[in-house]
Amino acid sequence: xxxxxxxxxxxxxxxxxxxxxxxxxxxxxxxxxxxxxxxxxxxxxxxxxxxxxxxxxxxxxxxxxxxxxxxxxxxxxxxxxxxxxxxxxxxxxxxxxxxxxxxxxxxxxxxxxxxxxxxxxxxxxxxxxxxxxxxxxxxxxxxxxxxxxxxxxxxxxxxxxxxxxxxxxxxxxxxxxxxxxxxxxxxxxxxxxxxxxxxxxxxxxxxxxxxxxxxxxxxxxxxxxxxxxxxxxxxxxxxxxxxxxxxxxxxxxxxxxxxxxxxxxxxxxxxxxxxxxxxxxxxxxxxxxxxxxxxxxxxxxxxxxxxxxxxxxxxxxxxxxxxxxxxxxxxxxxxxxxxxxxxxxxxxxxxxxxxxxxxxxxxxxxxxxxxxxxxxxxxxxxxxxxxxxxxxxxxxxxxxxxxxxxxxxxxxxxxxxxxxxxxxxxxxxxxxxxxxxxxxxxxxxxxxxxxxxxxxxxxxxxxxxxxxxxxxxxxxxxxxxxxxxxxxxxxxxxxxxxxxxxxxxxxxxxxxxxxxxxxxxxxxxxxxxxxxxx
Numbered sequence: 189x190x191x192x193x194x195x196x197x198x199x200x201x202x203x204x205x206x207x208x209x210x211x212x213x214x215x216x217x218x219x220x221x222x223x224x225x226x227x228x229x230x231x232x233x234x235x236x237x238x239x240x241x242x243x244x245x246x247x248x249x250x251x252x253x254x255x256x257x258x259x260x261x262x263x264x265x266x267x268x269x270x271x272x273x274x275x276x277x278x279x280x281x282x283x284x285x286x287x288x289x290x291x292x293x294x295x296x297x298x299x300x301x302x303x304x305x306x307x308x309x310x311x312x313x314x315x316x317x318x319x320x321x322x323x324x325x326x327x328x329x330x331x332x333x334x335x336x337x338x339x340x341x342x343x344x345x346x347x348x349x350x351x352x353x354x355x356x357x358x359x360x361x362x363x364x365x366x367x368x369x370x371x372x373x374x375x376x377x378x379x380x381x382x383x384x385x386x387x388x389x390x391x392x393x394x395x396x397x398x399x400x401x402x403x404x405x406x407x408x409x410x411x412x413x414x415x416x417x418x419x420x421x422x423x424x425x426x427x428x429x430x431x432x433x434x435x436x437x438x439x440x441x442x443x444x445x446x447x448x449x450x451x452x453x454x455x456x457x458x459x460x461x462x463x464x465x466x467x468x469x470x471x472x473x474x475x476x477x478x479x480x481x482x483x484x485x486x487x488x489x490x491x492x493x494x495x496x497x498x499x500x501x502x503x504x505x506x507x508x509x510x511x512x513x514x515x516x517x518x519x520x521x522x523x524x525x526x527x528x529x530x531x532x533x534x535x536x537x538x539x540x541x542x543x544x545x546x547x548x549x550x551x552x553x554x555x556x557x558x559x560x561x562x563x564x565x566x567x568x569x570x571x572x573x574x575x576x577x578x579x580x581x582x583x584x585x586x587x588x589x590x591x592x593x594x595x596x597x598x599x600x601x602x603x604x605x606x607x608x609x610x611x612x613x614x615x616x617x618x619x620x621x622x623x624x625x626x627x628x629x630x631x632x633x634x635x636x637x638x639x640x641x642x643x644x645x646x647x648x649x650x651x652x653x654x655x656x657x658x659x660x661x662x663x664x665x666x667x668x669x670x671x672x673x674x675x676x677x678x679x680x681x682x683x684x685x686x687x688x689x690x691x692x693x694x695x696x697x698x699x700x701x702x703x704x705x706x707x708x709x710x711x712x713x714x715x716x717x718x719x720x721x722x
Contacts, residue, residue, distance in 0.1 A: 245271065283331040285408035287362055289400075289457075290338040290369070291393045293417035294352075294376050295383030297551070301464045302377040304497070305416050308462075309373055313366045335362040335408060336369045337400065340376035341393040343383040344422070344440055350389065351396060352376055360404035361397075383419075386553060387433040390421035390472060391448045392441065394459070398451035411457035416497075418464035421445070421472045427607060432553055449479040458490045466496040515608035517555040517571070518542075521597045522581070523616035524560045525588045527655065532583045534679020535615070535652075538686040540579055545690035547574050555608055557600045561593035562586025570600065588618045590664070594626035598633045601645075610637070611646035613689060614664060615682070619657035623664060630667035644670040648689050651675050652682060 203223055211219055248271045255264035292298075292305060312319055313336070323332050339353040339361075354372045356363045363369065397413065400406065420426065422435040424445075452459055459476065463469040477492045522535060539558075546554050556577045558569035563586050569577060594614075601610035612630070620626075634645040649665040651658055651673065658673070665671035674689075676682040 282329070283333065284410060285333045285335065287335050287337070287406055287408040287411045287457075289361075289397045289411075289413045290336065290373070291397050291413060291415040292338065292340045292373065292376065293342075293388055293390075293393075293415075293419065294340045294380045295342050295346075295388055295419070296381050297383060297386075297418055298377075298416075298464070299380040301416075301418065301497070302380050304464075306370070306374050306377050308416075308497070310370060313370070333364065333408075334366075335364050336366065337361040337363075337397065337405070338369055338372055338376075339393060339397040340373075341389060341396075342381070343385070343387075344389050344392065344435060345384045346382040349382060351393070353397070358404065359402045361400045361402060362405055362407075385432055385434045386419060386468075387422045387425055387435070388417060388419040389439075390415065390417060390419070391439060391443050391445060394448040395443055395451050398448070398455050398457065406455050406457070411455055412460060413452060413457055414460040414462060416462045416464070418468060420468050421475075424472045424475055426468060426471050445475050446479050446483075449476060449483055450485075453480070453483050453486045453490060456488060456490070458493060460493045460495055462495045462497050464497045466494075515553050515555075515605075516546075516551065517557065517601070517604040517608040517610045518546075519597050519600050519610060519612045520556070520558045520569075521593050521612060521614040522558065522560050523562075523588065523618065523652070524584050524586075525562045525616075525618060526585045527588075527617055528652075529583070529585055531617070531652070531679055532581075534682065536579075536581050538679060538683040539581065541683050542686040542690045543574050543577055545687050553607075555605070559593055559596045559600065560584065561589065561596075563589050563592075565593040565596040567596060567600065571603070571605075588616065588620050589622055590616070590620040590626035590660075591622035591629065594629040594664075598629050601633055602636070609641070609643070609646075611648075613648045613650065613686070615650040615652055616661070617652040617655050619655075619660055623657070623660035627664045627667045630664060630671075634668040644668045647671040648685075649673050650682065650685055653677065 208216060208219065248267060252264055252267040252271055255267055290309065294302075298305070311317060313334075315321070320332050320334055323330070337354060339351060341352075342350050344350065353361060354363070354369065355361060356368075394413065394415065398406075422433055422439060423437060425432050425436070428436075459480075461469065461473050461476070463473070473492055473494050480486055480491050520539060522539075524532065528535065543556065552574055554574050556569055556572050556574065557567065558581060559565055560568050560581065562584060566584075568581055572578070597612055597614070601612065604610045610633075630645065630647060634647070637643065637645050645668040647665060647668040647670060649661045649671065651661050654677070658675075661673050665673045674685045676685050
């Protein structure tokens, strides 16, 4: 005789015992038989699935060891990966919640990238290439819910303006309202400023946002932090530079790279490092990766995913930085012939505006030299820092020859310190008989630079007023593949050209939608592999 307790109906068969009371007693036995048959059928299906999986794993295991014994290293490695993913794969859930914290550098050096940052985040969060669209396409049976948090940061010495974070009613830092986050990001990026040295408080930003403590923070199934910056963390500059790092040995709050990684590991979160200057941020990314790999609590193998927002070679040429990511030696070659007499004061104003723009962009390590020319040439500023560069340039007057000025400029360029890369701004309002010789000097310099760095000389050639010979200026600019001709009708136009050159980053080359697509795919692939095992 079998005794079946009513509590066992639900615990063993998933049937509520009250269903029995809705049937006549004469049907109870058949009702029990139907339950038993259904249960047995489900158990048989489960056993068959388990046997199928076990057979597949057994076959993969044999294949793996066969390849291993045969010395087929690459094949065995791929087979082991497939075997591992098959054994690790969890059941697919009906819904998945994702938290993404955005940590955005809004110091002065990020000002040229402000619109690109906003556009990238917009494309990441909305439209056909968005993260949710990508995930929904890959996993149509899952309902994905995305929440976003945002912290915009400046540097340690920026005081109360160091951190600006989105806080929702109730004190939470995460919201599912994309428009709220985008409006916050737009406002913060539009006010990019501050940062008194080249390094930024990246460690502090990661640590702060990973330690948001509201009960609704960091509660989703999957968690990421996405950091946007063009700078290294304090203590991790690629190379020592004057005014490069005010805190090279210790963070004022005692924070370390390990502290930042520990806070992310505790949140079970990966870090996506979106760099606008991959050369400058490489050492920081390497250090963060190292601490992730050796962290004793990182059993889930969280890591740093590197996403260059510009190609490495583009970042170097567009910012005119060294391979270590910093330092620009700008050499002005300015026509002071007689025809420039009444415009010279405007040229000096444009020169000062260039310096002011570079200082605003945290480029204090830049060097400035000035070559002034008429029939001959003279050096009036040589290897001066931005802070010590003179604000006034004396005027002489005379005829016009390009070759002596080009030769002098190239000599200055060859004397550029190894921590910097030369960039030349050549300005004239006339024509000369020696333009070809001048172009030859710049071509030789460009060849030397390209041989040593695989980058072309940044060469800006400016025609001032209506008397300049565009054909000659184009000939000079063609000495380098990175050469460019600009036109300025008057001193106001010239100031605009100088400021544009000082800004230097060509944001149109960043291809925001493609970058967002790359980020989306990286996040989606990481999620797919680690969470779904597919």
